[in-house]
Amino acid sequence: MTTDDLTALVKSLDLPAKVRLLTGASAFTLHPAPGIGLGELRFSDGPTGVRGLKFSGGRVVSLFPNATLLASTWDADVLHEVGALLAEEAMAQEIHVVLGPTINLHRSALGGRLFEAYSEDPLLTGKLAAAYVRGMQEKGIAACLKHLVANESETDRNTVDSVVDEATLHELYLLPFEIAALDGDAWSMMAAYNDVNGVAATEQDHVINSIVKDSWGWPGLVMSDWFATKTAAAAANGGLDLVMPGPDGPWGDALVAAVRSGAVSEAVVDDHLSRLLLLAQRVGALGAGRSWPSSLPLPDSPVRGAQLTRLAASGMTVLTNEADVLPLERSSRVAVIGRHAVETIDMGGGSAQVNPPYQVSVANGLTSLLGDGQTIVVDGVEVRTKPVPARDGFLVDPVTGADGIRVTLLDAGGAVLEERFCPRSTTMVGMDDDFPGTVASARLEGRVTVTGSVELGVLGVGDWTVSAAGRDESYSLVASGNGFGEEVLTPPLRTSRFSVSSGDVFTATVALTYHMGLFGLIGFNTPRDTVDVIDDAVRAAADADVAVVVVGLTEEQETESVDKSTLRLPGAQDALVEAVAGAARRTVVVVNAATPVLMPWLSRVDAVLWAGLPGQEGGHAVAAALLGDIEPAGRLVTTFPAADGAAPAWSVTPVDGKLPYTEGTFIGYRGHHAGRAPAPAFWLGHGLGYGKWEYSDASLRDDGTVTATVTNVGAHRSREVVQVYFRPVEPDEPVRLVGWAAATVDPGESARVTVSPDPRLWRKWDTGTASWTRLSGGGTFLVARGLGDIRATLVSTV
Template identity: 35%
Template sequence: MAPAQINYKVPSKLDVENIIYKLPASDKVKLLAGEDRWHTYTIPEHGIPGLRVSDGPNGIRGTRMFNGVPSSCFPCATGLAASFDLDLAEEVGSALADECIAKGVHVLLGPTVNVLRSPLGGRGFESFSPDPYVNGMFAARYIVGVQAKGVAACIKHYVGNEQEFERKSTDSIIGERALREIYLKPFQMAVKHSNPWTFMTSYQQVNGEHVADSNFFLNDVLRKEWGWDGAVISDWTGVYTTAASIKAGCDLEMPGPSVIRGAAALRSMVGRKLTVDDLDKCVRRILNLVNIAIDSNIPFNAPEAGIDTQELRSLLRRTAADSIVLLKNDDAILPITTPKRIAVIGPNARLAYTSGGGAASLLESWTVSPLQGITQAAKKIGAEVKYTLGTRGVKVLPLLDANLSVDKVLGEWWNKKPSDDFFSDRAGVELPEAEWSTRSQTTRNWCIDGVDADIVQPMSYQRWTFTFIPDTSGDWLFGAFTAGFGLVFFDGHLIIDHYNNAQIGPNFMGKATEEERALVKNLQAGKEYKVEVRGTADIPFFQGDNFAPKGGFRLGGECVVDEEEEMEKAVRLARDSDVTVVVVGLNQDWESEGWDRDDLTLPLRTNELVSRILKADPRAVIINQSGTPVEMPWANDAKAILQAFYGGNELGNGIADVVFGKVNPSARLTMTFPKRMEDSPSFPAFSTRSEGYNKCFYTEGIYVDYRGHDIKKVDPLFAFAHGLSYTSFSTSTLSASPISASGTFEVTVTVQNTGKVVGREVILVYIHDVVSKLPRPPRELKAFAKTKELQPGEEETVVLSLDRDALGYWSDEKHAWVAEAGLFQVLVGGEKIEIELAKTIQWTGV
């Protein structure tokens, strides 16, 4: 429930200095922390409203993770960046701002620009690229789109938050040059090109100190060196000290109520650890942010609404298609044209995996799965589609949402145990009328919010009931975990006990039990079965934890199949079809906030499935869906491969548009897909799993991603910037203007569509320092652009502007950026060292 703020109106603009002069220290301290999970503090007597913030970065969840207002989900950042279309990034930012306004949100917690130094990072899909230039430019244009409509963007996580393992205590040991050139650079570029109004600090330590406590990162670099003057917000529960974080300039502790500040800050003032001036600096920046929100005319404490327009649907579909990379297309297998029978196979086909897990996940307003998109497109050309699973691809069993009756899930709450036999092994226990109730659309309910806080107390009891209708006859395997402790009953029988001898595990951010599974035999398709879940959050582990949920559960299930028989069924279907489309990949079980991946392998028996399908149908189209790289041991055998990423609401239609040729793919990878994990430059210095040892050494230095592959001459599976088209292009007449005294210059390239299909081409400009005092990568991306849609035979002249940053590097010796006089090569092309065009220019230096 939102705090009691100033109606639904926009208040008068604040006289910041006058308010600071009048506010007592006790109220100033209140302003330094949130009032709840998604609002800053309200002080009505001084006319100060509470700001509303929301996750991001690829959608606007609003104020509720449980039973929230449905939202548009855009493709994950690695997918959006694969478009290499900065105008599209701005359009997406603008659309996200519209959804913020609809939900009364003043601060969008995004974009994420941490660096994909390892493909195993759990939140890698949230960032745009391991290349600092791509990362920074996409962040800047996204921010421009968001802030043009008065919504504040909160760029995150500043800085060095590249792994999830022990993310609050890990110490990222990063050399000064790598820190400046790779990890700080995207944030610096965002400040330069878009000026985000807020920054979010990261969880972990960098070189021995938490960033929220760091005078070096927050004052010396961010405010003094870069000249930035916005508000700094902590990551949620990411403040660990009182005086140090305030003095360093971490303005706002989130979420509220305060754990680290509050009374502790007042006590620090008594002991002269903090001064009024220390508080005033933070309060001033927070009130300035409130004034930005007031200027935006976004109401405070507004009711939340969603958006569904034809324009929005078109943008979501276009973005989904434009993020898809054509990795292989031997023999021009794609696009599909005139088949009669299409086989769709694979664990990622029937379900719409719109996003990775954690803060980026949300309740989508609608979804289109790959199977749905392909089926709808096939109907238009008179083709028949048949589907089979092939093999499982999930870690936890799929949700039962598609198998619920129309009344969905009823949740009921009591503040005290409603019956002595509430936790007996008997279903259907008679209970008094609930103190509060609601309905949910899903069998995944994490009640960290969305429950009436005026009625339901933190240590409460819940019952969930719904009707399950199987779509397939047979034995079903169910898997459940509960937020707190609980029992699961199916058709009147206790099948899972998470109450007696239960222990809290990693699920729901460490607030739920481990998944436990139960087999229920001989279910009949179409028959109704009653399911009941009883649980409690009244456990000592939750006491005093402001992230403790008021109950919840997750229940998944699937009809049991013989895996070998299912795989043979998939092989037969492929043999009997004109075209086979195999959709595989990862999902929220594997890529999520909260944990890192263990390896690059596709789940379970996925690789075996793909290999067997390719033997049955060598022309099968393989679609991989993941936010970050995976190994593809079958890649040499496949003739057609697409990389689809997490495509948001319109994922399935986006895939269909590319597969059937409605959209000519023009995306390119913004990261390297290594052949094996050992080839990744960060191997083995990532996510060190050692009890009591918390240091992670960034041993690859500046040689991240393609820089590392280039310097070691390690061939990848698919290189950075790789991406094919259904047409062909040629580039010619490369020219570069003389470098000005300030270091600016222009590169001009002519691009021609030499094929037979309308398409767009990406132009990438790399710089190579011919003779450098310090070692430098063989090439560094410093500019890129995308052509308009070119008709066959049509040309476009593309002009790219570069500045001194394209020539320079960080000198540890001088603690400054240095651009040496001498010769520089301008390299224009795609993924390889053997660049298509090259030109040498001279810089006299300053």
């Protein structure tokens, strides 16, 4: 269908019909228009798996490694494969648009949602995102670049005004979108919640119209983030094409009225709808429609498991490895220690969460490879300040006995609207509902499977009555008011201690005081004393050849809607590592986190493996990496500060509603290298893998192409990532990554590696002329394994 054909379809509709199509029909679908051959378009969140049309309680789907872990491969082919695999997950559910990748930058390590984003570097982010987009869209599933733009933190995210100078906006924060949109030909983008320089991201005529649509010539569709649109005329004139979700929203009759009053030209509405129809055509929802594959790998299939294990393990990063303690000897007796070892965190919180078929812990992964006789598994200290919904069979459905709870939804008259089984002990109300009527109350039930002193409780906004072991309690839970959407993303909770017997039924009823939210039952054993836990860990470590301590963050720190306040590990995890290191012959620490953490024990342990949030096969992937079955060849995608505050950009807390990006283009490694922050613990690009490398014969061509020979002088076949940075002679211009290339080399062998820099890194934004100009005066090329390990310096005067 040609552009003229799409224009004719648009012209065939009257104004109300056009406007109706520009707001969603439901939480994750768009209105069909059979008269013009437009079918229903179906969207799904998708950073770490294609969840489907339900925010909570949806179908079982594959849980992928998180974005920073995948990006740590520094491998466009890997991201292309991930895009293609996620397209398969989408096709299995007849989903047309996957809402990802997230390509905001790691400005401050405190950002709660960084686990969804690739890196602190715009070139690395853009190149990997473009590959992901191509892999997905080659199968006819649209990717959606998000969140446009300057959306690097979560505090007051729906009201914060990101104050960014024009050069920084172009050179840093828009660059990943430019690369992914133009090199990857992304079919859609999502406008963010925040304001940018005093204007809402959904009303950004400057960014959306002037830059993205006009200057870049990009023909795709810009949708709002969910509930982000605040206005009718301003958003429509500002370039926003589609309001999500629906069916309600600020457009509808208000936009029709704005057109009829002359505040919005009908040509603007026509352009929005033309872009929507182009998207529909591309994904097969316009005209004859598309056919969907009938046979695709299931989330729990061996083929999907092998793929996810390989992807996760290959992105893991060896940060330190004294005396080559890694890879572990298979004959070793291993003490596996830590809460993250037995309850490995495989995904972040918020809209990135999915319902996986299983999640493999590190303890189970190592035991499956080494055997029960070679592993000692010891739980660790508490890592959360808040309880989580009941899991691991603590509560079971009173009807079927399956792990989870039973939920009954009722209307204001007490009539049953729906009864549902919830395997994750939580349910969403008011967003995914597909029954007539409005939920007024709910009854949640779970049968307890343990005997003794336990904590039982509930989460969700409303007036609660709970009953267990012959005791009733009543209380109200209210939202704090500190965050947009907290009723869904971070609902309030409360627990009490009960003495129960196995088989007791825990029942909770809630009268809703808000029309939408996440509700669930909490249940867990009364926590043990920290001293006793550490004592058990020390004894196990002393009895083993090597102690593997697994520490990390949880969805309390790495989640949508909440930023971190520190990079310290929560709870007494640092004390646990110190105690184990003092007792063990050798100590390996596995960091189960997507973003930087402080490591005060670093000099007292033998090796550190950064494992990210590794997805449903996490434990198998960590085990494969520790034993060398798959090389953990990752390189860091963000710089690890040595202390809280020791970074070029730190605060994520607005002052008087504004968050100034005062560091300009000197974020992350750029600012550290310029002396604007102390030396980091680990630089972007750092990663040891299992090889050892010598560099030689580095050379530079006039066009900036760098060539070098790398020789693997280690004992293991390994993948090396040759990184090239450019340090301009111009004052106030930061060092920047301009390219990279990789080679996999056997021990004793060499490879010649060529790195072709991206020409977009030779330019700078001239605010006087509002245009690009070329860097002048030359500079120095740094051939490196991260800026903490520079192997060659090449000077250019061009």
